[in-house]
Amino acid sequence: MTTSAEIQVHNALLDDPQAMRRQMATDGFLFFRGLLPADEIVALRRKILEVCDSYGWIAPGTELMAGIADPSADGMEPFCGVGVPPEAYGDVQRLESFHRLAHNPAVVDMLGQLFDESVLVHALKIARLMIPAKGNAPTPAHQDHIFIQGSKTVYTCWIPLGDCPRELGGLSVLRGSHRLGVLPVRAAEGAGGRHVIFSDDVPQEWFETDFQVGDVLVFHSLTVHKSIPNRTENQIRLSADFRYQPPSLPIETKSITPHCNVLPWEEIYAGWESKDLQYYWEQYDLDFQEHDDSLVAVQEG
Ligand SMILES: O=C(O)CCC(=O)C(=O)O
Structure with missing residues (x-):
């Protein structure tokens, strides 16, 4: 049975770490x-859309902030599941405000309550510039752990960079799948190139919403999620996904390298104003783990 429903809002749990942990453990x-x-x-959205514009990808005569390709x-x-080629993605990765968003105290405090210890923000931070009709298939249903590896106690924050109604293709999460x-x-089209294989008896209760600017969806590294197809003609879906874990737990080396090694x-x-978020993970004595290729290996037959 497959259903989709409106996601519940959990703001009321924000100052109640026990209730947040219970809710996370359940769903x-x-x-x-x-x-x-x-x-x-909104300021970050403008900078990213300016990158798109500098490559000539914004439709002439349209308002930049509408993000019409x-x-x-x-x-x-597209390259590496991010929606655009390496040069443009490198320009986005150079944006200090993109990296800074992941360290916003509201998000880090919320994760600190969930972990009940300090929070390591993964240095690998992903931006998605999902332009429809350019080979950007929706992200298939997957679990982040097979890609991120390290500890399973890693949470992803998925953040729309602008309002993201369903027709623009936001994220959908599968309740209880963690x-x-x-x-x-199995092999699949779309970011990551892998789709989970469910056994027939797994009820598929998907949760989604019309995301608004400022919203944050947090999920466990084993929670199955996918993107909804972008049904707009040509509107670019902009979002970020950042990952967090307690620094005491194992981490795969890739999580402290630039996403897809797009730039060193x-x-x-090079152009940042502040040094406080550069190489910040070096303050921790991290327990690095090797990548395990078997986790992304497709099932035969
Ligand atoms: O935004 C997307 O299409 C994919 C995001 C995702 O898979 C993630 O945040 O882990």
């Missing part, structure tokens, strides 16, 4: 409306 996700300051996100523009071939263990996968840290940091 595998929490959803907070307006947790992040809208003005910061020009389907006849060249050079938008209790299914690590699921086998020195180049990402």
